[in-house]
Amino acid sequence: MPFTAAREAQIVNLIRRAARAEILPRFRALHESEIAAKTGPDDLVTEADTAAEAMIARGLAALFPEALIVGEEAAEADPALADRIAEAELSFIVDPVDGTWNFARGLPLFGVILAACRRGEPVWAMIHDPVCDDWITAAEDRPTRLERPGRPHRRLRMAPAREIAEMSGFVPLTLVPEDRRPAVAALLPEFRRATSLRCSAHEYRLLARGHADFCVGVDPKPWDHAAGVLICRQAGGYTAFLDGAPYTAARREGALLTAASADGWARLAERFAALAA
Numbered sequence: 001m002p003f004t005a006a007r008e009a010q011i012v013n014l015i016r017r018a019a020r021a022e023i024l025p026r027f028r029a030l031h032e033s034e035i036a037a038k039t040g041p042d043d044l045v046t047e048a049d050t051a052a053e054a055m056i057a058r059g060l061a062a063l064f065p066e067a068l069i070v071g072e073e074a075a076e077a078d079p080a081l082a083d084r085i086a087e088a089e090l091s092f093i094v095d096p097v098d099g100t101w102n103f104a105r106g107l108p109l110f111g112v113i114l115a116a117c118r119r120g121e122p123v124w125a126m127i128h129d130p131v132c133d134d135w136i137t138a139a140e141d142r143p144t145r146l147e148r149p150g151r152p153h154r155r156l157r158m159a160p161a162r163e164i165a166e167m168s169g170f171v172p173l174t175l176v177p178e179d180r181r182p183a184v185a186a187l188l189p190e191f192r193r194a195t196s197l198r199c200s201a202h203e204y205r206l207l208a209r210g211h212a213d214f215c216v217g218v219d220p221k222p223w224d225h226a227a228g229v230l231i232c233r234q235a236g237g238y239t240a241f242l243d244g245a246p247y248t249a250a251r252r253e254g255a256l257l258t259a260a261s262a263d264g265w266a267r268l269a270e271r272f273a274a275l276a277a
Contacts, residue, residue, distance in 0.1 A: 003116075003124055003139070007063070012126065012135065012147075014059040015112050019130035022052040023097060027131075028106045035104045038076060042174075044100045049073055052096035052112070060092050067092055067116075072223040085222060086250035091117045093249060095223035099199030111201025115226035120250035125227035127201045136205055138234035144208050158237040158260040159210040164267060168193040169214035170203040176218050176275070183274040190271065204228030207258060208235045214268050217256035218275060222249035225256060238262040242269055242276035 003011070026034070026048040034047040053071040060069050068084055068091040075082045085091050092114060097103050099110035108131045116124040128135040136156065138144040145153040171194050176184050188194040197203050206212045208231050215232075217225050220241075226249040229239045239247045239258040247256065255275035259265035269276070 008124070008137070008139075010063055011060075011114070012128075012137070014056060014063075015114060015126060015128050015135070016133065018052045018055045018059070018096070019112055019128060019133075022055055023048045023103075023112070023130050026051075027103065027108070030104060042101055044104050045073060045076075046097065046100060046104050048103065049097045049100060053094060056094050056096060056112075056114070060094075064090060064092070066090060070094065070222070071096065072221070075223070082222065082252065085117060086120045086248070088120075089118060091120075091249075093117060093222045093226050095201070098201040098224065099197070101198055109197060109199050109202055111199065111205070113201050113223060113227045115222070115230065115249065117222075117226060117249050120248040122226045122230035122247075122249060125230040127205055127227055127231060129201070129205070136208055136231055138208075138231040140230070140234075142234070144231050144235040146209070156208045156235045157210055158207065158232060158235045159213050161261055161264060162213060164190055164271070165192065167191050167213040167264075167268075169212055169216070169268075170194070170196055171216045172196045172198075172218060180274050184272070187271055200224040200228060204231055204258075207232050207237065207260070210260075213264065214257065214259045216272060216275070217258075220252060220254065220256040222252065225249075229256075229258060232258050236260070238265045240265065242272060 053073050057069045068088040071094040095113040098113050103110040112128040114126045115122045123140040126137045134148040144156045147153045203215050229247045242255040
């Protein structure tokens, strides 16, 4: 692609404006009528999701009229939209409020995720924390960095190599198929800590900053993972599906594993083999 610094700044400013205009004013101010369930009581969508996605989609379409825009809510309404990611020369994949359950219940643990892809391969990524107004970006041609208004950016690196017993990571146990859940649950005591934040944005942010060692994705929706995969890769990490296939945002089935290194990935993949079947 790569984007110029000026074009990157336009995208970043768009995301920050959407957070200020459509997300933060609704935080801890939602009426129950502005919260709806999608596939179940824990899979929520709010007025903030739909309004922010619409604003971001309009802004991206103005900046990149040739691009395919795939927002989470738009793709939920029209699943065929995500099928076009594999062939699109340029697509933007947007999760307007990742961690919607947290957001809807007043927990300040949510984020905005944006990935630019070339035929399904992430080439630019941003994960924005609206509460603190800082963001992590990465591109195929440069390392991962943390940015804050008015301060120099800081390069990020994944955690150093650790033994399994010293690793911390994220495993969304409630999303694991019921027939495999006991086997996966039995693995968790092997790690120093294994939990879930109900928010891919902050799980990937912690990985990229070296504060965690791995992340398992059992429902690899592109709006949850495409940006985080690139951000972790450019910080020194390694991602692949547990069947060994490389990551592509066009694939929406199979278990995904991101680790701080290829060696760590291999050791973790042995333990999570039950998810690969």
